[in-house]
Structure formats: structure tokens, C-alpha cells
Amino acid sequence: MTNATTGGLRLEGITKRFGSFTANDAVDLDVRPGEIHCLLGENGAGKSTLMNVLYGLYQPDGGQIVVDGEPRTFSNPKQAMAAGIGMVHQHFMLVDVFTVAENVMLGREGAFVLNKERARARVREIGERYGMPVDPDAVVEDLPVGLQQRVEILKALANDAEILVLDEPTAVLTPQEIDELMGVMTALRDEGKAIVFITHKLREVRAIADRITVMRRGKIVGHAEPGTSEADLAEMMVGRAVDLRVDKAAAEVGDVRLQVSDLRVTNVAGVVVVDGLTFDVRAGEVLCVAGVQGNGQSELADAILGNMPVASGTITLDGRDITRANPHDTIAAGVGFVPEDRQADGFVSSFSIAENLVLNRFDQPPFSRGPALALPQIQDNAERLRQEFDIRTESISAPLSSLSGGNQQKVVLARELSRDLALLVASQPTRGVDVGAIEFLHRRIVEERDTGTAVLLVSTELDEVEALADRVLVMYRGRVVGIVPPETPRDVVGLMMAGVPYEEAVASAENPTPRAEAVATQGAAERGEHA
Amino acid sequence: MPEPQTTRGSFWERHGRSWAVTAMSIVLALLVGAIVMIVSDPEVVTQYAYLFTAPQLPLGASWAKVSSAYSALFFGAVGSPYALAMTTAQAAPLICAGLGVGLGFRAGLFNIGAQGQAVIAAILAAWVGFALPMPPVLHLVVAVLAGLVGGAVWGGIVGFLKARTGAHEVIVTIMMNYIATGILAWLLTTDAFLRPGSRDPISPPVEPTAIFPAFYGQFHLGFVVALLAAALTWWLIERSTIGFAIRAVGANPRAAATAGMSVGRITIVTMVLSGLLAGLAGTQFALGPGGQGVPTPLSAGLVGTVGFDAITVALLGRSSPIGIVFAGLLFGGLHSGGLAMQSMAGTPVTMAMLLQALIVLFVAAPGLVSAITPYLRAPKNKSLVGGQA
Numbered sequence: 050m051t052n053a054t055t056g057g058l059r060l061e062g063i064t065k066r067f068g069s070f071t072a073n074d075a076v077d078l079d080v081r082p083g084e085i086h087c088l089l090g091e092n093g094a095g096k097s098t099l100m101n102v103l104y105g106l107y108q109p110d111g112g113q114i115v116v117d118g119e120p121r122t123f124s125n126p127k128q129a130m131a132a133g134i135g136m137v138h139q140h141f142m143l144v145d146v147f148t149v150a151e152n153v154m155l156g157r158e159g160a161f162v163l164n165k166e167r168a169r170a171r172v173r174e175i176g177e178r179y180g181m182p183v184d185p186d187a188v189v190e191d192l193p194v195g196l197q198q199r200v201e202i203l204k205a206l207a208n209d210a211e212i213l214v215l216d217e218p219t220a221v222l223t224p225q226e227i228d229e230l231m232g233v234m235t236a237l238r239d240e241g242k243a244i245v246f247i248t249h250k251l252r253e254v255r256a257i258a259d260r261i262t263v264m265r266r267g268k269i270v271g272h273a274e275p276g277t278s279e280a281d282l283a284e285m286m287v288g289r290a291v292d293l294r295v296d297k298a299a300a301e302v303g304d305v306r307l308q309v310s311d312l313r314v315t316n317v318a319g320v321v322v323v324d325g326l327t328f329d330v331r332a333g334e335v336l337c338v339a340g341v342q343g344n345g346q347s348e349l350a351d352a353i354l355g356n357m358p359v360a361s362g363t364i365t366l367d368g369r370d371i372t373r374a375n376p377h378d379t380i381a382a383g384v385g386f387v388p389e390d391r392q393a394d395g396f397v398s399s400f401s402i403a404e405n406l407v408l409n410r411f412d413q414p415p416f417s418r419g420p421a422l423a424l425p426q427i428q429d430n431a432e433r434l435r436q437e438f439d440i441r442t443e444s445i446s447a448p449l450s451s452l453s454g455g456n457q458q459k460v461v462l463a464r465e466l467s468r469d470l471a472l473l474v475a476s477q478p479t480r481g482v483d484v485g486a487i488e489f490l491h492r493r494i495v496e497e498r499d500t501g502t503a504v505l506l507v508s509t510e511l512d513e514v515e516a517l518a519d520r521v522l523v524m525y526r527g528r529v530v531g532i533v534p535p536e537t538p539r540d541v542v543g544l545m546m547a548g549v550p551y552e553e554a555v556a557s558a559e560n561p562t563p564r565a566e567a568v569a570t571q572g573a574a575e576r577g578e579h580a
Numbered sequence: 581m582p583e584p585q586t587t588r589g590s591f592w593e594r595h596g597r598s599w600a601v602t603a604m605s606i607v608l609a610l611l612v613g614a615i616v617m618i619v620s621d622p623e624v625v626t627q628y629a630y631l632f633t634a635p636q637l638p639l640g641a642s643w644a645k646v647s648s649a650y651s652a653l654f655f656g657a658v659g660s661p662y663a664l665a666m667t668t669a670q671a672a673p674l675i676c677a678g679l680g681v682g683l684g685f686r687a688g689l690f691n692i693g694a695q696g697q698a699v700i701a702a703i704l705a706a707w708v709g710f711a712l713p714m715p716p717v718l719h720l721v722v723a724v725l726a727g728l729v730g731g732a733v734w735g736g737i738v739g740f741l742k743a744r745t746g747a748h749e750v751i752v753t754i755m756m757n758y759i760a761t762g763i764l765a766w767l768l769t770t771d772a773f774l775r776p777g778s779r780d781p782i783s784p785p786v787e788p789t790a791i792f793p794a795f796y797g798q799f800h801l802g803f804v805v806a807l808l809a810a811a812l813t814w815w816l817i818e819r820s821t822i823g824f825a826i827r828a829v830g831a832n833p834r835a836a837a838t839a840g841m842s843v844g845r846i847t848i849v850t851m852v853l854s855g856l857l858a859g860l861a862g863t864q865f866a867l868g869p870g871g872q873g874v875p876t877p878l879s880a881g882l883v884g885t886v887g888f889d890a891i892t893v894a895l896l897g898r899s900s901p902i903g904i905v906f907a908g909l910l911f912g913g914l915h916s917g918g919l920a921m922q923s924m925a926g927t928p929v930t931m932a933m934l935l936q937a938l939i940v941l942f943v944a945a946p947g948l949v950s951a952i953t954p955y956l957r958a959p960k961n962k963s964l965v966g967g968q969a
Contacts (some may be wrong), residue, residue: 356838377840386838394838397831408828409839412821420820 057081057243058103058134058212062112065095065102072098074267075112080212085234085244087258089251089286091483093453095267096247097139100214104136105129116212135205139217141197145190149183149200153207175206179236181229193343195226202233213237214245219253220480225341231257249286249483251279252512287485295488297495300519303332306503307353307472312362314345314352314527322348324527325362330472330503335494337518337535338507341546345527346507347389350476353505354386355379367471380409383471387461387478389507395461398450402442403431405449406464430467438463439489455486462490466497473497476507491516511539598898601949605942606910608952613935614646617927621645649927656920657913663920665797669868671912672806673698673861677886678893678904679813680735680857684749685899686817687850688830689742693753694858695887696760697734701727701862703764706878707773709786709867719789724805724863731859732852734760739851743844749851757887765880773878783878786867794869802868807905809860814901816853826850861886892940911936 058080065073072095080086090096101107103114105123113120116132123129126136143152150168172185181199189197198218205213215234219227234257238244248254254261254275261273263285271285284290307330314323323345330336338346351357353364355375364372371379380386388394396405407416407427415426431445438459442452449457458478465473475494479487494517498504508514514521518535523545531551533542544554618624624645627638657667677694684691705727714722738756741747767773768781775784794800817823828836829846837843865883870876893911897903918932942949 354838375840375842376838377842380840388838393832394834397828397835399831400828404824408835411824417821420822422819422821422824424819 056117058245059115060099060103060112061115063099063102063109063114064111065098065107066110071267073102073109076264076267076269078262078269080243080245082211082243083238083241084259085238085246085257087254087261088245088247088264089249089254089261089273089282090264091249091286091485092455093483094264094286096264097216098267099264100136100216100245100247103129103214104134130208130210133209133211134214135202135208135210135212136214137198137201137205137216137218139220141201143189143197143200146188148186148188149192149203150185152189152200153185153204155204171207172203175203179206179233179240181233181236193226195222195229198222198226198230199233206237210242212243212245214247216247217249218246219248219250227253251282251484254282255279283484295491295495295516297517298499300334300498302334302519303501305329306332306367307505308363308365309349309353310363310365312349312352312364313360314348314357315360316348316357321360322527323352326524326527326529328522328529328532330505332501332503333498334519335498335504335506335517337514337521338505338524339511339514339518339521339542339546340509340524342509344524344546346509346524347476348527349524350386350389350474350505350507353379353472353474354384383469385465385468385470385473385475385502387458387465387473387475389476389480391458391461396449396457399448401446402435402440402449402452402460403427403445405460406431406434406445406467408464410468434463434467438493453483455482458482458490459486462493466493470497470502472503472505474505474507477509478506479510479513511542514542515539598946601946602896602943604949604952605939608942608949609935609938610650612938613931614650616934617646617649617931618642649921649925649931652921652924652927653914653917653932655917656924657917659920662797663916665799666916667909667913668803669798669800669870669912670915671908672803672868673864673883673886674889674893674911675806675905675908676809676864677858677861677890678897678908679809679901680731680854680861681890682894682897682899682901682904683813683817683826683857684850684854685894686823686830687826687846688833689739689847689850689854690750691735691738691753691851691854691858692750692891693735693738693756693855693887694861694890695883695885696753696757697731697855697858698862698865698883698886699757699760699764700734701731701859702866702878702883703767703862704730705790705863706783706786706866706875706882709790709875710784710877711772713787714789716789719787720792720867723786723790723867724860727863727866728856728859731862732856735855735858736848736852738855739848742851743847761880764878768878768880775877781880785877786875788874790867791875792864792868794873798869798871800869802864805860806864806908809857810901810905813857817901822846822849858887858890861890889936892936896940896943910939 060076060078063073063076064071076095076099078088078099088096098107102109105125105128108124114123115121116134121132123132144155147155150165150172153172154168169185172183176182181202183196183199183203189200192200202213218230222230234244234246246258255277258275261275261277261282262269263271263273263282265286265288273282273285309329310327312323312326313321316322326349328336338349340346348357352359355371355378359372362372363370366382366384369382371382374382392398396408404427407430410416411422416423416430428445434440435442435445440452440459440463441456449460452460462478473494478494479490482490494504494506506517515535520532521535521537521542522532523530523542525546525548530545530548533545533551538558540558541551541554544557545551549557624638624641627641630637656663658664677698680694680697681691705723708723708726709719712722713719734756738749738752741752742749765781768783773783775782792800792802817827825836825841825846828839828841829843833843836846862883865876865886866878867875876882889911893904893907896907896910897905914932914936918929921927921931922929
């Protein structure tokens with residue numbers, strides 16, 4: 050061990066058990082000021098538990114926490130904060146209806162009288178110092194996710210955090226926002242903060258980490274240099290060789306199955322969110338809808354399912370008009386649907402795994418007999434799909450909420466793919482899912498394609514688009530910017546996602562000009578920042 | 581983010597603690613009730629002047645007061661076959677209406693309208709009972725069915741309004757309660773409902789052919805029907821496709837809609853069934869034999885406050901049909917015991933209502949109960965990760 054006067058944070062032999070399950074097994078970790086230390090591991094590897102121990106949310110069963118050379122015990126987050134530890138959770142802990150300044154003030158000591166002016170000044174000051182300006186008077190619920198996250202970071206910094214823990218910060222961000230976050234993290238590091246960056250995304254780790262620690266099944270399995278290849282990192286993390294590319298044969302394209310013509314969808318507020326969309330998806334191909342989040346992709350998916358009313362235009366499936374069909378009918382017509390927000394739309398978390406696996410077929414044979422549920426069939430179905438989709442659980446009667454994110458998504462996909470599908474609509478099917486599961490989910494989607502199902506995949510992750518697409522439809526502000534082959538260079542697709550037409554994007558990408566730069570960072574520029 | 585669960589809790593882990601809290605709530609309610617009884621009796625209170633000189637006087641008086649009241653309560657509830665029979669008669673409508681409210685809870689609906697649904701059902705059942713002579717058996721069946729239809733329609737209207745217009749069921753059911761009470765008051769002024777020759781707002785007696793046959797004392801067919809209703813409701817919730825949809829809509833309406841369930845349709849169906857069960861409670865009042873072997877004729881206060889008591893029964897029973905049967909029996913016992921307490925020990929019947937309120941208060945605040953009884957408290961770490969063992 051290094052000598053006791055070293056600054057920063059040291060975790061020594063942290064052990065945390067839940068009953069017979071050991072979530073952290075004698076974990077050592079040290080994080081020095083002025084470094085970004087990446088904690089890499091699959092969902093369920095124990096990363097979040099470790100950080101919750103550090104933050105005083107859990108009490109360790111063994112080991113100790115050393116901050117700036119002094120052993121400390123934290124029985125609640127307040128004590129951890131006082132010791133200079135700041136945490137940005139995956140799910141933000143902000144009061145939506147408060148302004149940025151009010152949120153930053155929340156929970157701070159002293160004063161019945163709120164000194165708003167001082168809080169405002171502090172938000173501006175910290176924002177400018179680390180290159181992440183936020184309007185202190187903006188109401189949190191009006192801010193995009195990337196800025197809300199920034200408020201969380203500001204909150205921690207306003208509490209004089211020297212050690213900053215970011216728990217899966219990129220899971221909710223668009224590619225542009227991820228770049229901005231990385232800029233902020235670099236600025237913080239250069240100011241001498243110690244940063245713990247929890248993630249399972251290899252590209253990001255390689256881009257920003259100074260040191261990498263890999264966890265698997267509650268243990269530290271190794272350390273790596275930032276130069277380590279993605280394949281090697283993945284192998285350390287999963288414990289076996291992982292194929293990051295998806296093996297897929299060329300698409301054997303058949304007839305048009307899904308035909309969308311001049312589709313317009315307006316949201317509840319009356320704003321046109323899908324604006325004259327025309328495309329088709331053929332049997333045996335994957336059409337990826339790429340775009341920055343919030344450009345109408347979710348509404349397109351909802352409109353096809355029938356969860357959102359269509360203003361004009363038509364949707365036909367195998368020649369049958371399903372424009373006005375409700376979800377019950379589109380599901381019956383063979384539409385499989387993997388919703389973007391699986392927590393909210395994909396399953397009932399208090400229901401058992403078995404019940405969730407028949408959530409959209411519970412009233413059809415063989416899972417029902419007249420008005421009664423056919424429990425043996427529902428159980429058999431669940432056991433079969435658990436085997437087939439490798440759903441890791443002790444019991445299919447356990448509530449779905451007991452599963453990790455990747456396994457929850459396996460349940461959703463298993464439910465949809467176990468039906469006879471004409472069309473699979475999958476939105477962000479691997480968001481928040483660990484590498485091992487991503488590989489599996491991608492393979493299953495390709496297999497489904499090869500049975501002659503038309504696949505419409507909505508994704509904001511270019512990795513995923515590259516891996517799965519047979520054609521790429523780029524969407525911007527509810528319109529089609531262009532439909533391009535999957536080999537199209539990343540920067541061209543990136544520019545198209547910002548609304549630049551294909552020819553112009555190709556020209557700009559080959560010959561970068563200041564103008565193209567300006568367009569690429571348009572989103573940032575609109576908020577008056579520099580990426 | 582909790583780590584994946586490796587073991588499921590034992591049966592005690594999952595259910596035992598909540599039942600223990602319920603049992604403790606009853607004990608605590610009895611303790612608080614005892615204090616209230618002592619404090620509210622001036623004769624006992626004056627004895628406390630001698631607390632330091634002759635402590636046996638105030639303590640003895642307190643003991644005499646409390647023990648006589650509680651033994652009367654116990655005796656009146658379960659102390660004799662006759663008392664037990666009376667308890668079942670009091671419990672039957674509570675169970676039925678409690679099932680209705682509990683079913684609503686499972687779909688995420690707060691049906692405060694069991695009162696109005698029971699009133700409408702009582703009106704229709706009683707009217708069939710006194711105005712439409714029919715052969716035995718058939719008469720009872722038709723009268724009960726009329727009540728069920730009345731309750732179902734009264735609840736269904738609320739479900740329809742919610743599904744179509746988004747009107748909140750709490751507001752609408754409260755208004756429907758007023759309307760139902762108003763209809764009853766008005767009907768009792770009309771020739772069709774007013775007892776001939778009577779100037780009081782009271783209906784003619786129900787024909788003997790439409791009365792729930794009694795087996796012993798007040799123990800009558802209505803209680804058996806209530807138990808059957810509980811069994812059917814359990815089956816409906818846990819084993820039927822409709823119940824699956826009701827539970828899904830209650831737990832996550834967005835996921836239910838995405839899976840193709842019609843949230844509006846399920847809302848209507850649930851309110852119809854909830855109203856039907858509350859209606860069954862109304863028929864218990866209209867057609868169940870009272871102390872004299874005949875039902876109380878239809879009048880303004882016939883169903884009492886069954887709709888509101890039903891909410892507490894459903895809460896105490898944690899919306900499960902089995903729990904509701906026990907909660908209904910407990911409150912039925914408190915009702916019948918309270919009457920005995922009043923006549924035998926001179927303690928007002930409101931004491932029974934106080935006990936009922938205290939039990940619900942303690943059950944609704946499990947944190948309070950476990951603070952008083954620390955051994956029921958969940959270990960801190962376990963509660964943080966959602967009760968995994």
C-alpha cells in the first residue's frame with residue numbers, strides 16, 4: 050500500500066453481503082486526485098453496491114474507507130458529502146419543478162432564509178470554471194437530460210466534492226451529450242478532482258480513463274491501461290472471449306412487409322413530431338432508424354404499435370391497413386414491440402417473470418382456458434424461454450424487479466420473439482444492458498430477421514446501428530434526412546443526424562470546413578456552449 | 581441499483597411481518613381504548629385523587645371498568661353461539677363491500693362509492709322484496725339479482741365516465757353517493773315506497789319469500805353468500821384473465837396498454853364488479869333477517885356507513901380476499917360486541933367505533949407500530965434493498 054498521507058480515496062477490502070449473496074468480496078480500489086478512474090463491469094458485477102457503500106447508503110460487512118489518509122465510516126450520505134464525496138446517480142435526484150439554483154441549494158446547511166442570489170452566483174461561477182454553463186433560473190423539468198445531469202454534477206461541486214462518483218452517466222445521453230460530458234470530466238480532472246467513472250461501455254473507457262479497474266461478480270478481476278483493446282477489456286469484464294461484431298449473413302430480402310406512407314403524427318400538445326415519413330421495411334431486413342433522441346423516433350414506433358394516434362398517412366403491414374389499429378390488434382397482426390423505456394412500458398415489475406412473459410398473450414390459448422388463466426402452460430412457457438434466452442434467475446415466480454437490466458430486457462425480447470412475428474419494432478433494445486447480454490440480444494434480433502421478419506430498429510447508438518442495420522434511415526425533426534447503406538462513414542451519419550443532407554454531409558466529411566463543424570455542434574451551440 | 585436477488589424471502593419474510601403488525605395494531609388499539617375509557621369516566625377519574633394514599637382504589641376502579649367493558653365486548657362478539665351468529669350477520673355486508681373496494685384497489689382505483697352502490701342495491705332489492713310477490717327461492721334470487729344489477733350500474737357509470745372523459749373516480753363516486761342518498765330520501769316520499777298508513781319515511785316489510793333464510797339466530801344465508809363472493813373474487817383476481825388484466829392495469833397502466841390491454845375497458849369492468857360487490861352488501865341489509873327474524877325495512881339509514889367501513893376493511897385486509905374476510909369478521913365482531921358492551925357494561929357503542937378507527941390508524945402507520953414494538957422492525961440493510969433475504 051502507498052503511505053497513509055496520500056490524498057484521494059482508498060477502499061480497502063470492502064466486503065458487502067446480502068444474505069448469502071456476496072455483492073462485494075474484499076474489494077480494493079484507490080483513486081487519486083487528478084485522475085479519471087474507470088470502474089468497468091457488467092450490470093450486477095457489484096459496481097453500484099461498492100459506490101453505495103462509499104456513499105454511506107450501505108454499511109460494509111468488512112474493510113474500510115480511507116479518505117485523504119484517514120479511515121472513515123459513513124452511516125449516511127450526509128457524512129460522505131461532508132468528507133468531500135459527491136455522487137451523480139444514474140437516476141437523477143432532482144426536484145423537477147425547482148430551478149437549477151434551487152436544486153443546488155437543496156440540502157445545504159444553514160439558513161431558513163434562502164439566499165437565492167448567492168446560489169445563482171455559485172451556479173454561474175462553478176459552471177464557468179468547468180466549462181459547463183447552465184442557466185441558474187431554468188426549471189429542471191424543462192432541461193434536456195444532458196443538462197439535468199450537469200445540474201447533478203454542479204450540486205456535488207457546490208458541496209465542495211473532491212471525489213466525484215459518476216454512476217453510468219452516459220446511459221441516458223445522446224452521442225453529442227456524451228462528448229460534452231467527457232469535456233466536463235476532463236476539465237474536472239485537470240482541476241485536481243478525483244473522478245470515479247462507472248460504466249460498461251468500452252469505447253468511453255478507452256477514450257477517457259487514466260486507469261481502469263475491472264470488476265466481475267463482486268471481485269476486482271484486474272487493472273488495465275487505457276490503451277487496452279476493446280476485445281481484451283470485454284474479455285476481462287465478461288470472463289470469456291466476446292465477439293463484439295455481430296456475425297450476420299447478407300440480408301435475403303423478400304417482399305415489402307411494413308409500408309409507411311406520408312405519415313404524420315402530432316403529440317398531445319399538437320406539435321407535429323413525425324412529419325411526412327415514407328419508407329418500407331422488407332421481409333428479412335433490418336432497417337435502423339438513427340437519430341438523436343427526440344427527433345420523432347419514439348413517436349414513430351408508438352404510432353406503428355397503435356399507442357399514438359396517426360394524424361394522416363397510412364401504415365400497412367403485409368398489405369393490411371393498420372393505421373388506426375389499437376395495440377391489441379397490431380399485436381395480434383404480428384407486430385412485436387420492444388419499447389424504448391422498458392421500465393415504464395415493457396413490463397409490470399411487480400409481476401412474476403412468468404406473468405411478464407405472457408403479458409400480451411395471457412388471454413389467448415394456450416395460456417388461457419375460457420375465462421381462466423392456464424397456469425401450467427404459463428409456467429412451462431416461462432421455463433422454456435428462460436432456458437432459450439438464458440434469463441438468469443433463481444425462479445420464474447420471482448418478481449421481474451429482482452432481475453438485472455440485461456435480464457429484464459431478455460424477458461421483453463423473449464416475450465416478443467416467442468410469437469410468430471411479421472414485424473419487430475425494437476427501440477433502444479440494448480440501452481443500459483451489459484456487454485454479454487448485448488451480444489446475445491443482437492444475435493437474437495438477427496436470427497429473427499433471418500426467419501423473414503421485417504425488423505425496424507430505433508437506435509441512437511451508432512455502434513448498434515453499424516452492427517445490425519441492413520439499411521439506415523436517418524431522422525431529424527420528424528423527417529427522413531436520407532436512407533443510406535450501413536457502410537456509410539460514422540461522421541457522415543453523425544452529420545445527417547444533425548439534419549445535413551447526404552451529399553452535403555459526404556462533402557463536409559471528406560473536406561471538413563468550419564461550417565460543417567458548426568453544424569455538427571449545433572445542438573451545443575443552441576444552448577450557447579462550446580462542445 | 582439493487583443487485584440481483586439470489587434468494588427469495590421465506591413466507592415469514594413476505595407475509596409474516598405484515599400480519600404481526602396487524603395483530604400488534606389490534607393490541608395497541610385495545611390499550612389506547614382502555615385509557616380512553618378510564619379517562620372518560622368521571623367516577624373512575626375521581627378515584628385517582630387517592631393514587632398515592634390508596635392506590636388500590638383508582639387502579640381497582642380502572643381495572644373493573646376496562647375489564648367489564650372488554651369482557652362484554654368479547655362476550656358480545658364471540659362469547660356464545662348467538663353472539664357468533666350476530667357477528668356473522670354484521671360481518672357479511674362488510675366483507676362484500678370490502679371485496680368491492682379491495683378489487684378497485686387492485687386496479688389502482690379508489691372506489692369511495694361503495695356507499696352509494698350499496699344504497700341503490702338496497703333500494704332495488706327491497707323493492708323487489710316487498711312490491712313483486714313471487715314464489716319462494718325465485719323471489720330471493722330475483723331480489724338479490726336486482727340489487728347486484730343496481731350496484732353494478734351505479735359503479736359502472738363511474739368507470740364509464742373515467743374511461744371516456746378521464747373524470748377522477750374519487751370525485752365522481754363521492755357525488756354518486758350524494759345522488760344515491762337523495763334518490764332514497766325522495767323514493768321514501770312516494771306512494772310506491774311509502775308504507776301504507778305510515779307517516780314516517782319507511783317502506784313496507786319485505787315478503788318472507790325474499791328474506792335470506794336464517795340457520796341459527798342471525799346466522800343466515802347472506803354470510804355464506806359473502807364467503808362465496810370472497811372465494812370467487814380471489815379466483816377472479818388470481819386465476820382469471822380479467823384479473824390478470826386488472827392487476828396489470830393497477831400496477832403499470834402504461835405497460836398494460838403497450839401489451840394491448842384496453843385500460844379504459846378494464847376500468848369499466850373493474851368498477852362494474854366493484855359496484856356489484858358493494859351492491860351485494862346492500863342486499864344483505866335489505867334482505868338479511870335482523871334480531872326479530874325479519875329485515876329492517878328500507879329507510880334512510882338502512883345501510884349505515886357500510887361504504888366507508890368497507891374502505892377500512894379493505895385496507896386492513898390489504899386488498900386480498902382472505903384478508904378482507906378476516907377484517908370483515910373482526911369489524912363485525914366489534915359491531916356486535918359493541919352493542920353488548922353498551923347494554924352490559926354501560927360503555928357507549930361509539931367505543932367500538934373508536935377501537936375500529938384506532939386499529940386502522942395503527943395499520944395505516946406500520947412505522948409507528950414497529951417503533952413501539954422494535955422486534956417487528958425490519959433489519960435496516962434489508963429494507964434498503966427491498967426486503968431481500
